[in-house]
Amino acid sequence: MGQRHQLFVIARINGRYRQLAAIHHQWLYGHTALRRCRDTLNIFGNKTNRIPLQQELIAASQKDDDFWLAAHDDPHKNEHVPFPFIMTCLVTGTSFNLDGYYHGVLVEPFYMAYDEGDNNNGKSFAYMSTSSPPLPTRHVICIGTAYALTDSRGTRWLKGSLNSTDILFAGITVFDITTPDNPRYCFVDFMGMESEREVDLHTPLSARTYLEAYYELDNTTHNEVGLLPLVESFQSRSLITKEALAETWPNGAWEYQSPSNVDSTDPPDLEGLDNADKLKSLRTLAMDRLLEMLLDPSEQDIQSLLAEADHLNDFVPNLRRRLYNKASTLEPSATNIGLLQKALEGVTTVDLSLFKLWSAEHLSAVLSQLRTGVDGVKVLNMSNMPDLTEPELAAIMKLEDGKTTSHINTIIILETPKISLGFVAKYFGKHDVYHSELFRRALHTPYSHFESPLLPALQFDAPAISQLVWVGISVRQCWYTRLRLQDGHYNWNTLKFSTSVERNCDDEDQCITYTTFMLDIPLPIAKTIQSLRRLLQYMPAVNTYPYEDVFMAAARCFTTTSVLDDDGYSIGPLSQSLLEDRRSHRGSETAGSGKNQYLKPGHWTIILIHEAFDAVNQNSVDRGKASYAAEDMVPASKPEKRFRYMLAQATTDASNSGPRFLTVDVPTYIDSVLKDDADQIQTMKKWWAKETADVTNGMSYYDEQDAHAILDRVYSKEGFGKVDTGANSD
Numbered sequence: 057m058g059q060r061h062q063l064f065v066i067a068r069i070n071g072r073y074r075q076l077a078a079i080h081h082q083w084l085y086g087h088t089a090l091r092r093c094r095d096t097l098n099i100f101g102n103k104t105n106r107i108p109l110q111q112e113l114i115a116a117s118q119k120d121d122d123f124w125l126a127a128h129d130d131p132h133k134n135e136h137v138p139f140p141f142i143m144t145c146l147v148t149g150t151s152f153n154l155d156g157y158y159h160g161v162l163v164e165p166f167y168m169a170y171d172e173g174d175n176n177n178g179k180s181f182a183y184m185s186t187s188s189p190p191l192p193t194r195h196v197i198c199i200g201t202a203y204a205l206t207d208s209r210g211t212r213w214l215k216g217s218l219n220s221t222d223i224l225f226a227g228i229t230v231f232d233i234t235t236p237d238n239p240r241y242c243f244v245d246f247m248g249m250e251s252e253r254e255v256d257l258h259t260p261l262s263a264r265t266y267l268e269a270y271y272e273l274d275n276t277t278h279n280e281v282g283l284l285p286l287v288e289s290f291q292s293r294s295l296i297t298k299e300a301l302a303e304t305w306p307n308g309a310w311e312y313q314s315p316s317n318v319d320s321t322d323p324p325d326l327e328g329l330d331n332a333d334k335l336k337s338l339r340t341l342a343m344d345r346l347l348e349m350l351l352d353p354s355e356q357d358i359q360s361l362l363a364e365a366d367h368l369n370d371f372v373p374n375l376r377r378r379l380y381n382k383a384s385t386l387e388p389s390a391t392n393i394g395l396l397q398k399a400l401e402g403v404t405t406v407d408l409s410l411f412k413l414w415s416a417e418h419l420s421a422v423l424s425q426l427r428t429g430v431d432g433v434k435v436l437n438m439s440n441m442p443d444l445t446e447p448e449l450a451a452i453m454k455l456e457d458g459k460t461t462s463h464i465n466t467i468i469i470l471e472t473p474k475i476s477l478g479f480v481a482k483y484f485g486k487h488d489v490y491h492s493e494l495f496r497r498a499l500h501t502p503y504s505h506f507e508s509p510l511l512p513a514l515q516f517d518a519p520a521i522s523q524l525v526w527v528g529i530s531v532r533q534c535w536y537t538r539l540r541l542q543d544g545h546y547n548w549n550t551l552k553f554s555t556s557v558e559r560n561c562d563d564e565d566q567c568i569t570y571t572t573f574m575l576d577i578p579l580p581i582a583k584t585i586q587s588l589r590r591l592l593q594y595m596p597a598v599n600t601y602p603y604e605d606v607f608m609a610a611a612r613c614f615t616t617t618s619v620l621d622d623d624g625y626s627i628g629p630l631s632q633s634l635l636e637d638r639r640s641h642r643g644s645e646t647a648g649s650g651k652n653q654y655l656k657p658g659h660w661t662i663i664l665i666h667e668a669f670d671a672v673n674q675n676s677v678d679r680g681k682a683s684y685a686a687e688d689m690v691p692a693s694k695p696e697k698r699f700r701y702m703l704a705q706a707t708t709d710a711s712n713s714g715p716r717f718l719t720v721d722v723p724t725y726i727d728s729v730l731k732d733d734a735d736q737i738q739t740m741k742k743w744w745a746k747e748t749a750d751v752t753n754g755m756s757y758y759d760e761q762d763a764h765a766i767l768d769r770v771y772s773k774e775g776f777g778k779v780d781t782g783a784n785s786d
Contacts, residue, residue, distance in 0.1 A: 059083050059084060059085035059086075059226040059250060060080070060081070060082060060083075060084075060173065060174060060226060061080075061081045061083075061084035061085060061089060061226045061227060061228065061229065062078060062079070062080055062081070062164070062168075062170070062173035062228045062229075063078070063079050063081060063092075063096075063146060063150055063228065063229045063230075063231070064077070064078050064168075064170065064228065064229070064230045064231070065077040065078075065142055065143075065146055065230075065231045065232075065233060066230060066231070066232050066233075066296075066300070066304045067113055067116070067232060067233050067234045068232075068234040068300075069113070069116045069117050069119075070117050072303055073300055073303040073304040074116065074124060074304070075166055075167055075168075075304060076112075076116060076138075076139050076142050076166055076233075077137075077139060077142050077143045077146050077166050078164040078165065078166055078167075078168040079143075079146055079147060079150065079161045079162060079163055079164055080161065080162040080164055080173055080174060081150060081151075081159065081161050081162075082159070082160075082162075083159060084150070084159070084226060085226030085227070085249070085250070085251075085270065086226075086251075086267065086270040086271065087267060087270070087271070087283055087286060088157075089226065089227070089229065089243070089266070090263050090266070090267055090286055090287070090290070091153070091157070091286065092149065092150045092151075092153075092157075092229075093229050093231075093241055093243075093263070094286070094289055094290065095149045095150075095153055096145070096146060096149030096150055096231060097149075097231070097239050097241055097293060098149070098625075099145045099148065099149045099625055099627060100145060100149075100231060100233050100236060100239040101236070101237060101238065101239050102625065102626060103237070104626035105145065105236070105626060105627055106236050106237060107405070107407075107435070107437055107468055108141045108439075108468055108470060108490045108627075109141065109142065109145075109233060109236040110236060111141075111409075111437065111439040111440060111468065111470045111471070111490075112139045112141050112142050112470060112471075113233070113234075113236075114439075114440050115138075115139065115439075115440055115470065115471045116138075116139065118440070119138075123138075124167075136496060137163065137166065137496055137499045138166060139166065140492055140495035140496040140499055141470065141490065141492075141495050141627070142233070143163065143166075143495075143499055144495050144499070144615065144627055144629065144630060145627050146231070147161055147163065147499070147630070148612055148615055148616065148625065148627055148630075150229075151612065152609065152612035158608060158609050158612070160608065163499050163500060169305055170228055170230075170244065170246065170301075170304075170305050170308065171246055171247070171308070173228070226249055226250065226251075227243050227244060227245045227246075227249050227261075227266065228243070228244050228246070229241065229242075229243055229244075230242050230243075230244060230260075230296055230301065232296045232300060238294065239293075240293070240294045240295060240296045240300075241263075241290075241293060241294075241295065241296060242260035242261060242262070242295050242296040242301070243260075243261040243262075243263075243265075243266040244258065244259065244260065244261060244301070245257055245259075245261065245269075246258050246308070246309075249269060251269035251270045252269065252270055252271070253268065253269050253270075254269070255269050257309070258301075258308060258309045258310050259298070260295055260296050260297065260298055260301060262290070262295055263286075263287055263290035263293075264287050264290070267283065267286075267287060271283060273287065298310050343368070343370070343371070343374050346361065346365060346371075347374065347375060347378045349361060350362070350365075350375070350391075350395060351378070351379075351382070351386075351392070351395070353387070353389065353391075358391055362398070372398065372399060372401065375395060375398065375399045376399035376400065376403075379392075379395060379396055379399050380407075380410060383410035383411050383412070384410060384411075384412050384413075385413070386411060386413065386414075387413060388411070388413060388414040388415065388418040393418060393421050393422055396411075396422050397422055397425045397426065400422070400426055400433075401426075403426075403433070404432075404433060404434040404435060405433075405434065405435040405437070406423070406426065406433045406435065406436055406437070407437040408422065408423075408436065408437065408438055408452075409437055409438050409439050409440055409441055415448075416447075416448035416449070416451040416452050417451065419452045420451050420452045420453075420454065423436075423452060423453075423454075424454075432463045432464075433463065433464055434463065434464060434465050434466060435464070435465075435466040435468065436453075436464050436466070436467055436468065437468040438452070438467075438468065438469050438472065439468050439469060439470040439471055439472065439490075440470065440471045440472075441469075441471075441472050442471065442472070442473055442474070443474065444469075444472050444474060444475065445474050445475075446474065446475055446476065446479045449469070449472075449475060449479075450483075453467075453483075455483050464487070465486075465487055465488060465580065465582075466487060466488040466489075466490075467484055467487050467488070467489050467490065468490040469489070469490065469491050470490055470491065470492050471492055472491070472492075473492075475491065477491065477493055477494060477514055480494060480578075481514055481515060481516045481578075484516075484578055485516030485520040485578050485579075485580075486520070486578070486580045486581070487578060487580055488578065488580060488583065488626075488628060489578045489629075490628075491629075494577070494578075494629045495629045495630075497514070497576070497629070497630075497632040498611075498629070498630035498631065498632040498635050499630070514574075514576040514632075515574060515576070516577075516578050516579070520575075520578070520579060520659060520660070521575055521579040521584050521659075521660045521661070521662060521703075522574065522575055522655075522656070522659040522660065522661065523572055523573060523574060523575060523655065523659070523660075523661035523662070524572075524573045524575055524610060524634070524661065524662050524664070525570060525571070525572050525573075525661055525662070525663045525664065525770055526570060526571050526573075526606055526607070526610075526664045526666060527553075527568060527569075527570045527663065527664065527665050527666065527766060527770070528568070528569045528570065528606075528666045528669040528670075529546070529568060529665070529666065529667045529668065529669065530668070530669065530670050531668045531670055531671045531676070531677055531680040531695070532565060532680065532683075533565060533568070534667055534668050534677065534680070534695035534696075535680050535681060535683075535695055536565055539551060539565070539566065545760055545761075545762050546762070548762055548765035548766050548768075548769055549765055549769075550566070551566055551567075551568045551769070552566045552567050552568065553567075553568050553570055553769040553770060554567050554568070554569060554570070568769075570769075570770055571607070572770065573607070573610075573631070573633045573634055574633050575614070575631055575633065575634075576631055576632055576633050577614060577615075577628065577629045577630070577631050578628075579614065581725075581726065581729050581730065581740065582740065583614075583628065585722055585725075585726070585740060585743070585744055586616075587613045587614045587616070588613075588662060588701065588722065589744070589747050589748065590613040590616060591609070591610055591613040591614075591664075592699060592701060592748075594609055594613060595609070595666070595699040606664075606666065606669075607634045607635075608634070608635065610631075610634050611630050611631050611634035611635050612630075614628075614631055614634070615627060615628050615629065615630050615631075616628070655704070655705070655706040655717075655771055656706060657705070657706045657707065658705075659705065659706070660703055660704065660705050660725070661703070661704050661705075662701060662702075662703055663701065663702045663703070663704055663719075663758070663766065663767070663770075664699065664700075664701055665699075665700045665701070665702075665758050665766070666699055667695070667696060667697065667698050667699075667700075668695060668696065668697040668698070671697045673697065674696065674697050676697075677695050677696065677697050680695070698756070700756050700757065700758040701756075701757060701758060702719045702720070702721070702757060702758045702759075702763055703719070703720050703721070703722070703725045704717045704718065704719045704720075704763075704767055705717065705718045705720075705728075706718075706771075715764060716764070716767070716768065716771075717764055717767045717771075719763045719764065719767070721757040721759070722744050722757070723741050723744060723745075726740045726741055726744070
C-alpha cells in the first residue's frame, strides 16, 4: 500500500553525472513531497553541512570507473553505502520534521535506477530495467492500459487510459548536489502518477507543476493550508535539467520531453570561461609576483617581503588561496609552515587534508599557533587521507590522556580508514565528529539488513550522555488510582517495570513499559541540549503510539546538531541503537532491550517520562475517565498527556546509605559539565531559557520528589540493569 516514491541524489563527478544515494518512501506525494523536498534542499544547502558534503564529493571523484560499473555487476557489492553522510542527509530530510512529521524510509543501493523502485500494488508484470547493465528483474504496478516498450533505446512507459484504483505511484524526486551551496531539484513522473491531472512523462517537473497535478492552487481551501507559500518557497531554487537526467540515466526516454515544460535554464559552463584574454591590473600582477617570491625556496629575504606585504589589505586571503592551490605539491619547509600559519590567522575552519607531503609533525606545528584562545580554530578537516594513522592524528591534535588541549569542537575525518571508531570514542566524545564508519553504522540496504549482525556497542568516554531511557505510562494507568499515592504521584515502588522487548507482567495495569538505549554517537553538550529541546518540542505534537516511533524520532532529533533560522539542520550520525530496536526487536547490548545496562559514574542518562503516551491528545485522556475511573476514585492529580525529562548520573557512592543517583535539569547539567567555562555556561543557559520560555506542562523537567524511585526501578540491582560503581568493566 501507499503512494510510493523514490528519492535520488546525483552530482557531476569528473565530467559526468553519477548517482550517489537512493531511498524508498512508502507514502509520499502531493504537498508532503514538496515539504520533504524543501527540507532536504535546506539540509544540503546548509553551510554547516558544506564541508562534509564536499569531502564526499571529493571521495566520489577519486573512485575509478570499475567502482561505478562493478556496482551493477554484483548487487551485493558497494552495499555498504559508499557516501554515508550524503545518505544520512537524504534520510533525515525526507523522513522527519519538527512540525510533527515522521515516516520511515528504506535505504536502497546507491546505483538503483530511477525506474527500479518498488511501485507494485498487486497488478504487476516483470519488466527490464533501463539501467545498463540491468539489476535483477523487478515488478511495477500496471497502470490501466499503460505498457512497457523495449527497443534499442531502452525500456520506457507509454501511457493510455488511466485507472486510478490501480495507481499507487507518486513519482520520484531527484537532488543535484554538484554545487552544495546551491542544490538543484526536480520531480519526475515516468509512468503516470495517482493525481488529479496528468503531467508530461520523463520531464523535470517544478514544485508548482508537480503540486498542480494534485491540487487546484487557486482553490481557497488549498490556500488556507499554505500551499501557495509552500510553492513560493521554491522560487529561489534551480531546477535540474533534462540533460543532467539523461546523463545520469542514459537509457531513459528523456528524448521525448517537451522543451516547453522545463521552467529552468541550464547552469553556466564555468569550466568554459576563457580568462586568457583578460588583462590583469598592475596590482594583481604585483600580488602574483609577491606570492611567487614568497614561495620561492631560493628567496632569502622572506621577512622583509612579509613586512611590506602586511600593509596590503588583500594579502592574507590571496596568500591563503595560493597556498591551497599548490597544497598537493607544496614542500613542508619552515618558511612554508610560517606562511600557512600567517594565512590561517583568524580562520575558524581549517582544512589540512590537501597538504599531502606534510607529516603529522608539520601539521601539528601549524595548528600549534592557531589552537589557543576562544577565537581559535573550531573546525578541523582531515578527510580523504587514507594513510592517516591514529598516532599521527593524536600528534596533530595534541591528544593527551584521552583529552585534546585545543578549542576545536568539530573534527571531520571522512574516508580515513586507519582511524578506528574505538579511537574516535576514546578521544572525541565531546566533539562533533564526522567519520565515515560512524555514519555508516545505522545505514543498511535491503541486501545487507537481515544478513549483518548488530555492531558492538560504541560508548564514548565521560562526561557523555551515554544512555536514553523512555518510561511510558498508558492512559489506563494514568486514571487508575490504585497505582497512585495519596498526593497524586505515581507509586513507582509498586509498579512493575518491564522492557519493551520482554514484557513479563501478570497484571498489565501495573506493568510500566520502559526501554534503555546506549547512545552510540558523540553528544557534546551543545548538541545534547539542542537535541533534547527538539525532542521535547516534537513529542507533544504527535501521537507517539506505537511507542517505537519515540525511538525513531529520537534518532532524528539527536542527528540534527543545530537549527539555523529554520533553514535546515546541521547533520550528524544516526544512532544505530535507536534505529535497530524498531527494525528488529532482537534485543542486545546495542539495541534497546535494557538488558545488562548500567549507568557508570561520570556518564549521564536522559530519562523521558511519557504520560498517556497512547493518547492522541488531552481530550482522549479526559475521555478515559469514564472507562478507567469511578467517580469516587478520581486521582488527586488530573491525568495529563505530557512529556517530561530529567538528566541523571550515578553517584560515586552507590551504597544503601546514600542516594544512588544525582538528578538535574538542563541548566544544572550545564553547570556540572562545563564547570569553569563561565562564558560558555552563560551562552548555553541563555539559549535554553529562550528556547523553553513557552514550555508548558506538556514538556518540562520532572521535578517530583519521587524521581529516584523511577531510577531505582530502571537500574535495579536485581533486575535488568545495575549501577556500576567503577568495578565493572566496559
